[in-house]
Amino acid sequence: MVIKALIFDIFGTLVDWRSTIAKEAQTTLSPLGLNTDWLQFADAWRNEYQPSMEKIRSGERPFCNLDKLHLDNLDVVLNSLGWTQVDQGSREHLNKAWHRLAAWPDVAQALKLLRSKFILAPCSNGHIALMVQLARTNDWHWDAIAGAELAGDYKPQPKVYVRSAEALGFKPHETMMVAAHSSDLEAAAKAGLKTAFIARPDEYGPGLGESVPTTRVDWVGENLLDLAQKLSREH
Amino acid sequence: MVIKALIFDIFGTLVDWRSTIAKEAQTTLSPLGLNTDWLQFADAWRNEYQPSMEKIRSGERPFCNLDKLHLDNLDVVLNSLGWTQVDQGSREHLNKAWHRLAAWPDVAQALKLLRSKFILAPCSNGHIALMVQLARTNDWHWDAIAGAELAGDYKPQPKVYVRSAEALGFKPHETMMVAAHSSDLEAAAKAGLKTAFIARPDEYGPGLGESVPTTRVDWVGENLLDLAQKLSREH
Numbered sequence: 001m002v003i004k005a006l007i008f009d010i011f012g013t014l015v016d017w018r019s020t021i022a023k024e025a026q027t028t029l030s031p032l033g034l035n036t037d038w039l040q041f042a043d044a045w046r047n048e049y050q051p052s053m054e055k056i057r058s059g060e061r062p063f064c065n066l067d068k069l070h071l072d073n074l075d076v077v078l079n080s081l082g083w084t085q086v087d088q089g090s091r092e093h094l095n096k097a098w099h100r101l102a103a104w105p106d107v108a109q110a111l112k113l114l115r116s117k118f119i120l121a122p123c124s125n126g127h128i129a130l131m132v133q134l135a136r137t138n139d140w141h142w143d144a145i146a147g148a149e150l151a152g153d154y155k156p157q158p159k160v161y162v163r164s165a166e167a168l169g170f171k172p173h174e175t176m177m178v179a180a181h182s183s184d185l186e187a188a189a190k191a192g193l194k195t196a197f198i199a200r201p202d203e204y205g206p207g208l209g210e211s212v213p214t215t216r217v218d219w220v221g222e223n224l225l226d227l228a229q230k231l232s233r234e235h
Numbered sequence: 236m237v238i239k240a241l242i243f244d245i246f247g248t249l250v251d252w253r254s255t256i257a258k259e260a261q262t263t264l265s266p267l268g269l270n271t272d273w274l275q276f277a278d279a280w281r282n283e284y285q286p287s288m289e290k291i292r293s294g295e296r297p298f299c300n301l302d303k304l305h306l307d308n309l310d311v312v313l314n315s316l317g318w319t320q321v322d323q324g325s326r327e328h329l330n331k332a333w334h335r336l337a338a339w340p341d342v343a344q345a346l347k348l349l350r351s352k353f354i355l356a357p358c359s360n361g362h363i364a365l366m367v368q369l370a371r372t373n374d375w376h377w378d379a380i381a382g383a384e385l386a387g388d389y390k391p392q393p394k395v396y397v398r399s400a401e402a403l404g405f406k407p408h409e410t411m412m413v414a415a416h417s418s419d420l421e422a423a424a425k426a427g428l429k430t431a432f433i434a435r436p437d438e439y440g441p442g443l444g445e446s447v448p449t450t451r452v453d454w455v456g457e458n459l460l461d462l463a464q465k466l467s468r469e470h
Contacts, residue, residue, distance in 0.1 A: 119367060129404025132354060132378045143367045144380040149402065167384065169364025 009179035048073035099133035156187030160212035244414035283308035334368035391422030409451035
C-alpha cells in the first residue's frame, strides 16, 4: 500500500453540525422571542446547502465561499418561518456557528494517531478560514488546508480531489479520501483516489446517517478511531 | 492593535537555507568525486532564484511551483561547473533538500508562543507541499498554508499578501507579514498589511544578512523569539 496522505470530509464526518447548529440557533434566536424545533431548524438550514453549491458547480453563479452561501441560506430559512425581524448582526453571529462546530468524540485521538503515519488535510467544501477556525475549536493539527477554496469549485467535482492531492505533493492514488458519505467517496474514487468510509449513523438524527457504504471503498471504519487503528496495523 | 494573523516569509527568515543546502550538496555530490566550496555552491543556486521567479511575475512563463524552478536552477549551476555527469536521480534527491531545511534555533519556541495569540501561516514563495514538509522537518504547527501557490503568483506581487490574509479570514490591516527582508516587508506594507522585521544577520554568511530594516515597519525583533516576546506583552 502506498497511501501517503489522508484528506477528510468535515461536515458530518468529523463534526456533528446538527447538534451545534441547533444549540447555537436556540441561543441566538430564542432571546428574540422566537421558538421552534431547533433540530428541525438545523436540518432546514442544511437542506439549502447542496442546492446553493449546485449553482456554482453548474456555472450559474461564480465561486464564493461557504460563509456567503450559509448566510444566504439562513435568510431563506428565516424567511420561510416568517422571522424577518432578525437583525443582521444576529444573522452574522449565527452564521459563524459553522466555524464552531463540535467534533464527534473519537476524532481528536484518531487524528493524532493518523498524523504519525500520514500527511493530513481537510478536503471540505468549507473554505480555508472556516477550516482554520474548526481546527482551533477542536484542537486539530492539519498539515495544510486543501479542498474547495484551493480548487475554486465544490465537491463532488473531480478537480477538488485531484487538486487537493497535488497540493500536498502526491498523486491521486497515493491519497485517500475519508468520508461518512458514499457520494463523496464515489466521486473521489472516480478521480483516482483511494477511499475510506466511516460510519456516522446519527448525522441527521438517530439512525438517519450512513451506517454502511453504498459504493465500493478501500477501507471501512466503524468511526474514525476504528479506521485509524486499522490503518496503523498496516503502516 | 487589531492584528489577528501573522504570515511568515520562510527562506532565510525561519530556515537557514544556506547551511542545509551546502551540507546536502556535499553529501549528494562528493561521493560522485565532485568537490567545490559548498557554501558558494548554495549561494550560486540561490542566486538563480529571483531571476527564475521574475519570468513568472512578468508573465513570460506560466506559474509553476518551486520544485520545478529549483530543479531548473540546479541544472544551471551544475552546467556552469561542468558537472553534466550528475544523474537525474541525484539531481531530484538534492532538489528536495529545500523540503528539509533546518530552522534557525529560536523558531520552534517562538512559533509556539505566537500561536497562543495569533492565527499563523507561511506566506512563502515555496509551494504548499514544500511548506508541509518543512513544517514536518521542524515540528511547526501552522493553521493553514498561504502564499504563492494559493495566489498563483510570486511575492512581491501584492496579490500574494492580500490573498493570504483573505484566505485566513482577515483584512490586510488585521494581518502582519513577518520577514528578515526589507523588500518583502515594503511590498506587504504597500498591500495594506502590518509588518514586522526580524534580523537574520548571517543568512548569506556571517554578517551578510539584514540586521536592520531599510524600510518603515511596525515591529522589529532581534530574532523571532524576541519579536514573539514583544508581541506577547501587547496582546
